[in-house]
Amino acid sequence: MDTKVGKRGGYHHGDLRQAMIDAAEAVLAEKGVGGFTLRECARRAGVSPAAPAHHFGNLVGLLTAIATLGFDDLSQTMEAAIAKAEASGGDRLAAICEGYLAVALTRPGRFRVVFGRLGLKSGDDDLRRAAVRAFGILVRETKLALGREVDADVLMRLPSSYGDDADLAEILFVWSITHGFSTMLIDGQLAPLEMQPGGRERLIALYSGRLMEMLLAAVRASTPKPLANPASHG
Amino acid sequence: MDTKVGKRGGYHHGDLRQAMIDAAEAVLAEKGVGGFTLRECARRAGVSPAAPAHHFGNLVGLLTAIATLGFDDLSQTMEAAIAKAEASGGDRLAAICEGYLAVALTRPGRFRVVFGRLGLKSGDDDLRRAAVRAFGILVRETKLALGREVDADVLMRLPSSYGDDADLAEILFVWSITHGFSTMLIDGQLAPLEMQPGGRERLIALYSGRLMEMLLAAVRASTPKPLANPASHG
DNA sequence: CCATTAAACTTGACGCCGTTAAGATAACGC
DNA sequence: GCGTTATCTTAACGGCGTCAAGTTTAATGG
Numbered sequence: 001m002d003t004k005v006g007k008r009g010g011y012h013h014g015d016l017r018q019a020m021i022d023a024a025e026a027v028l029a030e031k032g033v034g035g036f037t038l039r040e041c042a043r044r045a046g047v048s049p050a051a052p053a054h055h056f057g058n059l060v061g062l063l064t065a066i067a068t069l070g071f072d073d074l075s076q077t078m079e080a081a082i083a084k085a086e087a088s089g090g091d092r093l094a095a096i097c098e099g100y101l102a103v104a105l106t107r108p109g110r111f112r113v114v115f116g117r118l119g120l121k122s123g124d125d126d127l128r129r130a131a132v133r134a135f136g137i138l139v140r141e142t143k144l145a146l147g148r149e150v151d152a153d154v155l156m157r158l159p160s161s162y163g164d165d166a167d168l169a170e171i172l173f174v175w176s177i178t179h180g181f182s183t184m185l186i187d188g189q190l191a192p193l194e195m196q197p198g199g200r201e202r203l204i205a206l207y208s209g210r211l212m213e214m215l216l217a218a219v220r221a222s223t224p225k226p227l228a229n230p231a232s233h234g
Numbered sequence: 235m236d237t238k239v240g241k242r243g244g245y246h247h248g249d250l251r252q253a254m255i256d257a258a259e260a261v262l263a264e265k266g267v268g269g270f271t272l273r274e275c276a277r278r279a280g281v282s283p284a285a286p287a288h289h290f291g292n293l294v295g296l297l298t299a300i301a302t303l304g305f306d307d308l309s310q311t312m313e314a315a316i317a318k319a320e321a322s323g324g325d326r327l328a329a330i331c332e333g334y335l336a337v338a339l340t341r342p343g344r345f346r347v348v349f350g351r352l353g354l355k356s357g358d359d360d361l362r363r364a365a366v367r368a369f370g371i372l373v374r375e376t377k378l379a380l381g382r383e384v385d386a387d388v389l390m391r392l393p394s395s396y397g398d399d400a401d402l403a404e405i406l407f408v409w410s411i412t413h414g415f416s417t418m419l420i421d422g423q424l425a426p427l428e429m430q431p432g433g434r435e436r437l438i439a440l441y442s443g444r445l446m447e448m449l450l451a452a453v454r455a456s457t458p459k460p461l462a463n464p465a466s467h468g
Numbered sequence: 469c470c471a472t473t474a475a476a477c478t479t480g481a482c483g484c485c486g487t488t489a490a491g492a493t494a495a496c497g498c
Numbered sequence: 499g500c501g502t503t504a505t506c507t508t509a510a511c512g513g514c515g516t517c518a519a520g521t522t523t524a525a526t527g528g
Binding site for chain 2: 475476477478479
Binding site for chain 2: 112162181
C-alpha cells in the first residue's frame with residue numbers, strides 16, 4: 001500500500017497527481033481563479049515547477065482535471081438533492097437548481113474553472129463524460145417536470161443530440177436561470193444587493209423561494225409539448 | 235484642434251488614453267480576454283509598456299475603462315431595442331433581453347471584462363454610474379412589464395436600494411435568464427448544441443422565441459405583486 | 469520670449485509566470 | 499543485480515505587470 005501512495009520524502013513524490021489536484025483546490029479556495037498559478041500549486045505540493053508537466057502536460061491539463069471534479073461534484077450534489085427532495089416531498093427540479101447554486105457557492109473558484117472562459121482540454125474524455133452526465137441530469141429532470149417519460153440512456157446521450165429535442169427550450173430556460181443566478185452571485189454582480197446584513201442569505205432565499213416558484217410555474221405552463229416522438233407507445 | 239488629439243509622431247502620443255482603449259478593444263476582439271495583456275496593447279498603441287501607467291494606473295484601470303464602455307454599450311443597445319420594439323409593436327422587456335444577448339455576441343471579449351471575475355476598480359465612479367444606468371433600465375422595464383408605475387429616478391437609484399424592492403424576484407428572474415443564456419453561449423457551454431449547421435442561429439432564435447415567451451409569461455403570471463409601497467397615491 | 473514647472477513617455481530592472489531541455493534519481497521488470 | 503523507464507530537479511528562455519529613475523515635450527507664467 002505504500003508503494004504508490006503517500007509522500008516518500010525523497011526524490012519521488014509518490015502521488016503527485018493527487019497532491020497537485022489537492023493543492024490546486026486549496027489555491028482556488030484561497031485566492032480564487034485569479035491568483036491561481038501552476039508554480040504555486042507545485043510549491044504547495046513540494047515539487048519543482050516542472051514536475052507537474054509529466055502528469056498533466058501543462059496548466060490546461062491541470063485545469064481540465066479540476067473541471068472534471070467540478071462536473072462530478074455537480075452531478076453528485078444534484079442527485080443527492082433529488083434524493084432529499086424525493087424524501088421530503090420537495091420538487092425535484094427545484095432541488096437540482098438549488099444544488100447547482102450550492103456547488104457554485106461552496107467552491108466558487110472551481111466553479112469558475114468549470115464554466116469560465118479559461119481554455120480546457122476540449123478532447124479530454126473524462127471531462128466530456130463528466131459534463132455529459134451533469135447535463136443529462138438537468139435534461140432528465142426538466143423532462144420529468146414536463147411530464148415526459150424518460151428513457152434510461154438520457155444520461156449518456158451527447159448534448160449535440162439534443163439539437164432537435166422538443167424540450168430544448170425548457171431545458172435551456174431552466175439552465176439559464178440557474179447558471180445565470182449562480183454566476184452573478186459568485187462573480188459579484190449582485191454584491192450591491194448584498195450590502196445589508198444577511199444580504200446574501202436573503203438572495204439565496206429569494207432564489208429558492210420566489211424564483212423557483214416562477215421557474216416551476218413557467219415550465220409547467222409551457223406544456224404545449226408538441227410531443228416530437230410520435231412512436232411513443234402506440 | 236491639434237493641440238491634444240492625434241499622434242504627434244514624437245515623444246508624446248497626443249491621446250494615448252483613447253489609443254490604449256482602442257488597442258484593448260482590438261486585442262479583446264482578436265484574442266479574447268485570455269490573450270489580453272497590457273504590453274500587447276501598449277505595443278499596438280506604439281508606446282512603451284510603462285506608458286499606460288500614467289493614464290490608467292495599472293492593468294485593472296484599463297480593464298475598468300473597458301468595462302465602463304461595456305456598460306454604456308449595454309445601456310445604449312437596450313434603449314435602442316426598446317425604441318425599435320415600441321415602433322414595431324414588439325415587447326419592450328423581450329427587446330432588452332435580446333439586446334443584452336446581442337451585446338454579448340457582438341463583443342464577447344469585452345462582455346467578459348464587464349462581467350467576468352477579473353477584478354475591476356470597485357471604487358471607480360464612471361464604472362458605477364454606467365453600471366447603475368444599465369441595471370436601472372432592466373429594473374424599469376421589468377417593473378413596467380409588471381404593470382408598475384415607474385418614477386423617473388429609477389435609472390439613478392443605487393442597486394443597494396433595491397434590496398427590499400417588492401419586484402426584486404422578477405428582476406432577478408429576468409436578469410438571470412438573460413445573463414445566463416448570454417454567458418453560456420459565449421463561453422462555449424452550448425457549443426455541443428451548435429454542432430449542426432446554423433446551430434448558433436437556431437439557439438438565438440430559440441432564445442428570442444420560446445424562451446422569451448416563457449419569460450414574459452412567467453413575469454406576467456407572477457403578478458400577485460403585493461404592492462409594498464402603501465403610501466402610493468393615497 | 470524665455471525659464472520654470474508639470475506632464476508624458478522611455479529605459480532598465482525586478483520578480484513572477486508557463487514551458488522546455490537536459491540531467492539526476494528512484495522504482496520496476498527481468 | 500541490472501537495464502529500462504517513469505519521475506523529478508536544475509537551469510534557462512521569453513513574456514508578463516510594475517516600479518524607479520531619467521529624458522523629452524508641453525504648458526505655464528512672468
